Amino acid sequence: MSVVAEQTGNPARGDLGGPPSGTPRRTASGTAGDRTAATTSHVLLMFGAVLVVVPFLWVFVSSFKTTSEILASPFSLPADPSLDNYVNAWTDAGIGRYFLNTIVVVGCALFLVMLLGALTAYVLARFRFPGNKVIYNLMLAGLTFPVFLAIVPLFFVLRNAGLLNTLPGLIVTYVAFAFPFTVFFLYSFFRSLPHEVSEAAQVDGAGEWRTFFQIMLPMARPGMASVAIFNFLGLWNQFLLPVALNTETDNYVLTQGMAQFASQAGYAVDFGALYAGVVMTVIPVLVVYVFFQRRLQGSVAQGTFR
Amino acid sequence: MSGTSHPAAPGGVVPPVATPRPGNAPGPGRRRRRRRISFDRASFFAVALLLPLTVYVIFVISPFAQALYFSMTDWSGFTADMAFVGLDNFARLLGDDKFMRAALNSALLAVIVPTVTIVLAIGVATMVTVGGSTTGGVRGVRGAGFYRVISFFPYCVPAIVIGLVWAQVYDPSRGLLNGVLTGIGLDGMTDFPWLGDSRTAMGASMFVIIWSFVGFYTVLFVAAIKGVPGEIYEAARLDGAGRFRTAISITVPLIRDNVRTAWIYLGIAAIDSFVYMQAMNPGGGPGYSTFVISQDLYQTAFSKGQFGYATAMGVVLALVTLLFAGAVFLVDRITGGRDDVRGHA
Numbered sequence: 118m119s120v121v122a123e124q125t126g127n128p129a130r131g132d133l134g135g136p137p138s139g140t141p142r143r144t145a146s147g148t149a150g151d152r153t154a155a156t157t158s159h160v161l162l163m164f165g166a167v168l169v170v171v172p173f174l175w176v177f178v179s180s181f182k183t184t185s186e187i188l189a190s191p192f193s194l195p196a197d198p199s200l201d202n203y204v205n206a207w208t209d210a211g212i213g214r215y216f217l218n219t220i221v222v223v224g225c226a227l228f229l230v231m232l233l234g235a236l237t238a239y240v241l242a243r244f245r246f247p248g249n250k251v252i253y254n255l256m257l258a259g260l261t262f263p264v265f266l267a268i269v270p271l272f273f274v275l276r277n278a279g280l281l282n283t284l285p286g287l288i289v290t291y292v293a294f295a296f297p298f299t300v301f302f303l304y305s306f307f308r309s310l311p312h313e314v315s316e317a318a319q320v321d322g323a324g325e326w327r328t329f330f331q332i333m334l335p336m337a338r339p340g341m342a343s344v345a346i347f348n349f350l351g352l353w354n355q356f357l358l359p360v361a362l363n364t365e366t367d368n369y370v371l372t373q374g375m376a377q378f379a380s381q382a383g384y385a386v387d388f389g390a391l392y393a394g395v396v397m398t399v400i401p402v403l404v405v406y407v408f409f410q411r412r413l414q415g416s417v418a419q420g421t422f423r
Numbered sequence: 424m425s426g427t428s429h430p431a432a433p434g435g436v437v438p439p440v441a442t443p444r445p446g447n448a449p450g451p452g453r454r455r456r457r458r459r460i461s462f463d464r465a466s467f468f469a470v471a472l473l474l475p476l477t478v479y480v481i482f483v484i485s486p487f488a489q490a491l492y493f494s495m496t497d498w499s500g501f502t503a504d505m506a507f508v509g510l511d512n513f514a515r516l517l518g519d520d521k522f523m524r525a526a527l528n529s530a531l532l533a534v535i536v537p538t539v540t541i542v543l544a545i546g547v548a549t550m551v552t553v554g555g556s557t558t559g560g561v562r563g564v565r566g567a568g569f570y571r572v573i574s575f576f577p578y579c580v581p582a583i584v585i586g587l588v589w590a591q592v593y594d595p596s597r598g599l600l601n602g603v604l605t606g607i608g609l610d611g612m613t614d615f616p617w618l619g620d621s622r623t624a625m626g627a628s629m630f631v632i633i634w635s636f637v638g639f640y641t642v643l644f645v646a647a648i649k650g651v652p653g654e655i656y657e658a659a660r661l662d663g664a665g666r667f668r669t670a671i672s673i674t675v676p677l678i679r680d681n682v683r684t685a686w687i688y689l690g691i692a693a694i695d696s697f698v699y700m701q702a703m704n705p706g707g708g709p710g711y712s713t714f715v716i717s718q719d720l721y722q723t724a725f726s727k728g729q730f731g732y733a734t735a736m737g738v739v740l741a742l743v744t745l746l747f748a749g750a751v752f753l754v755d756r757i758t759g760g761r762d763d764v765r766g767h768a
Contacts, residue, residue, distance in 0.1 A: 154666060158550040158564045165547065166573040168634065172588050175599050191602035233478075236471035252476065259483045263695060263744055265717050266737040267486035269730050270493060274486055293482035296475060324463035329471075354581035356698045361725060372583045379587055379702050388597070395584050402579040410572055413579075417639065418646030 173399070180392035187388045202389035203397070210390045212397055214367065215374035222284055222370055223352045226291035231345055233292065234299030239333055241300065242307035243315070253304075259297035268361050275362055282365040290358055295348050302347075306340030307333065343416040346409050353402060371398050494738045498731035505731070512735035522736065524711050525719045526743075528625065529694050532715065533747055535629055537689035540636045541682060547574065547637065548644035549670045553656050571645065574638035582635065586702020589631040593617035593703075621709040628713050632699050636692070640685050647678035683755050690747045694740065697721065716740050 179187055181198040207213040241249060271290070272281065280286025310333065318332045334341070356372045363369070369377075375398055378391045406413070494512060498505040516522050551567035577585060592599045595614045604612035617627045655677070659669050675682065697717035700708075707714030716736060724733035 154554065155564055158554055159566070162547065162550060162564070162566075162570045165637075166570055169573050169577060169638070172592050172599065176588050176591065188597060191597055191599045192606075233471075233475035237475050240468065240471045252472075255476075255479070255484060258487065259479065261745075262487055262741050263691065263737075265695065265697075265720055266490050266734075266741040267483065268720075269724050269734045269737065270486035270489035271482065272724075273730075274482060274489075289478065290482055293479050296479050296483070324461070325467035326463060329467070350579050354579075354583075356581070356583050356701075360701075361721070372581050375581070375583050375587055376701060379583070379590065380705050388591075391587065391591070395588060398584050399580055402581070403576075406576060406579045410575065414571070414575060414642045417642045418649075 176392050176395050180389065180396050182389065182392075184387070184389050187392075202387075202393035205387060206390035206393040206397065210374065210377070210387065210394060211366070211369065212371070212374055212390075212394050215369045215371045216397065218284065218368060219353065219370040219372075222287050222291065223349065226288045226295065226352055227345065227348055229288070230292045230295045230299050230348060231341060234296055234344070235303055235334060235337065235341060236329070237296075238300045238303035239307045239329060239337075242304050243333075256297040256300050259294075260301065264294065264357055268357065272362060282363055282368060284363075284368055287359060287363050287368070287370070290362060291352050291355065294358065295352060298351075299344055299348060302344045303337065303340055306337050310336050342409075343412055346405065346413055347416065349405060350402060490734050490737055493731055493734040495735075496731040499728050508731070512732050513739070515732070516735060516739060521711065521714070522716070522719055525707075525714045525716045526739070528712070528714060529696070529716045529740075529743065531625070532629065532632070532693040532696055533690045533743075536632050536636070536693035537686050539629075540633050540640055540689055541685055543633070543637050544640035544644050544685070545670065545675065545678075545682070547641045548648055549666070549674060551641075552645055552648045553669070553674070554666055571638075571642065575642050576638065577635045578639040580635075582698035583702050585631065585635050586699045589627075589634075590618060590703045593627055595619070618703050618713075619709055621712040624704065624708040624712045628696075628699060628703055628708075631703065632693065632696060635699075636689060640689070643681060643685060644678060647681040648674060651677045679755070683751060686751045687748045690751065691744050694744055694747065716743070 175191070178194065179191075180202050181195040181200075182193070183195070183197075183199075183201070186193055186195060207216075237252075241252060275281040275286050275290065278286070280289065314336070315328050315332055318328045323331070354372065355370075356376070359370045359373050360376065363373070375394055378386055378394065495507060495509055496505045497508050497511070547570070551563040551571055553562070554564055591597070593616075595601060595616045598617075600617065601612050601615060604615075615623075618624050651674070655673060656669065659673050664672065694715075695717050696715050700713050700715055700718055701721075704713045707718060717740065720733050720736040720740065723729050723736060727733075
């Protein structure tokens with residue numbers, strides 16, 4: 118679609134002239150070619166935006182419809198908007214339970230991986246010791262290979278440890294697989310912090326623990342925030358690990374609860390509950406996105422230059 | 424978790440260049456480090472290094488290593504019996520029609536998904552950064568921020584939900600797509616099963632995967648393009664280069680490294696595709712037209728209990744992934760990747 122935009126928007130040769138220099142910036146200005154380009158760009162970008170928003174909006178509206186309304190027409194609005202679907206999804210489809218499980222698992226795993234990841238990254242970045250490089254490469258290996266390669270042996274590692282199908286088992290696995298990313302990201306952050314401050318702290322008699330928690334960690338706050346957001350999204354959206362390692366229905370996390378809808382056949386599915394489930398699964402990430410989208414996009418941007 | 428959940432990882436992977444610290448390089452600080460081992464210090468290193476690394480090695484590194492051995496056994500899992508069969512599993516894979524079909528589909532995804540996603544993302548990134556007015560400073564179209572915020576959102580939504588939502592949109596009778604198509608007069612589309620027809624299932628699935636990736640890579644390319652000095656674009660403009668020409672001859676060569684990184688990460692995600700396919704066609708689609716290696720592995724292991732054979736599939740998946748990354752690097756080298764052309768600040 119971009120190609121079309123740029124071709125049609127190819128400006129005429131004479132656009133060096135332009136409007137008088139007094140034209141304020143950011144107003145629709147310029148040559149005919151500019152206007153064509155701008156219009157085409159906006160049409161295409163708007164089309165893309167609609168394509169992103171409309172499916173979610175449609176599911177949101179549909180989540181207030183009754184089953185017969187859903188089956189009747191994709192466009193009809195709910196005649197009598199009710200929260201019945203949400204109640205059904207929350208209780209009958211078990212979304213309420215899965216929601217709580219997800220909060221517990223993601224909450225614990227996020228806290229642990231941020232704490233341990235920050236500690237390891239700090240040690241790797243600020244201390245020189247034999248094996249430093251080996252550990253760094255181990256992290257790289259963990260990031261390089263697909264999780265699918267590990268999934269079968271991992272199943273048995275957890276089974277042998279008695280952790281299969283348990284929430285603690287899932288938490289440990291989440292921590293372990295989010296760990297290398299966390300360390301990598303924070304490693305570069307801790308390296309960039311000035312040495313003088315931590316040295317001053319040690320001169321003043323602060324031990325390693327105090328230096329880390331009272332001096333270094335607060336300074337790394339921006340990096341911690343970025344990594345925490347990425348980890349939150351990554352863990353909240355995690356699918357393969359729970360599907361393979363956490364098959365007890367009572368212990369399901371949200372993504373598994375949603376996958377249940379997909380594996381049920383055709384009309385046995387309570388579509389209203391499915392839509393309500395989608396809304397309830399998306400709301401937490403939407404909130405995180407609305408509050409943190411600037412930081413999130415900023416981190417993606419920074420990542421490319423590192 | 425590599426690949427799909429953390430596409431931001433490429434940034435983290437690259438070891439940062441050691442920045443020389445002004446003033447006090449190996450000065451007094453170094454000496455301060457050489458202190459005797461106190462309880463404070465010992466406990467700190469135990470918790471900061473030993474504990475997390477032990478967990479990491481047990482739950483991540485050891486499964487990877489074990490996979491190599493399991494893939495050469497006929498292990499069915501729940502008994503201790505495990506005969507070493509060498510490369511038999513891999514030979515068997517070659518004659519396994521279902522697996523070969525899955526491998527073909529995964530390869531198709533690895534080629535098409537990154538290509539289309541990157542073209543679209545560069546197009547959008549160009550529009551929102553340098554595609555604006557050709558007078559005054561180089562800038563994007565108005566409202567660029569709005570489009571960027573919208574397009575990035577799918578990155579945050581669980582892939583399973585994205586798949587479910589689109590499966591609903593594609594639904595033959597209740598779906599939004601057929602509703603719109605029949606609404607504009609295409610009555611032939613009434614009840615057309617987008618995900619249930621072997622001609623359209625793969626295309627429709629690819630569309631969803633691409634849809635979910637474009638926004639993220641747009642943001643990546645926007646950042647890269649912003650790192651290119653504006654003067655280069657102004658110079659191109661003075662030389663009479665149009666927008667399309669500028670995108671091909673200026674933007675793409677200058678953000679080449681980012682494009683390469685994107686290609687690798689998109690390829691890894693596309694070869695996987697597990698969640699999307701499970702959400703839209705858990706059974707593999709009509710005539711296995713959307714069946715991928717990851718689904719085959721999952722079924723073989725957790726439904727059939729053939730763990731040795733499934734692990735061999737995992738090894739193939741990892742090899743395909745590494746080969747793909749290698750191929751991207753090779754193509755990049757052959758087509759003349761100039762490493763230091765990037766003009767970022």
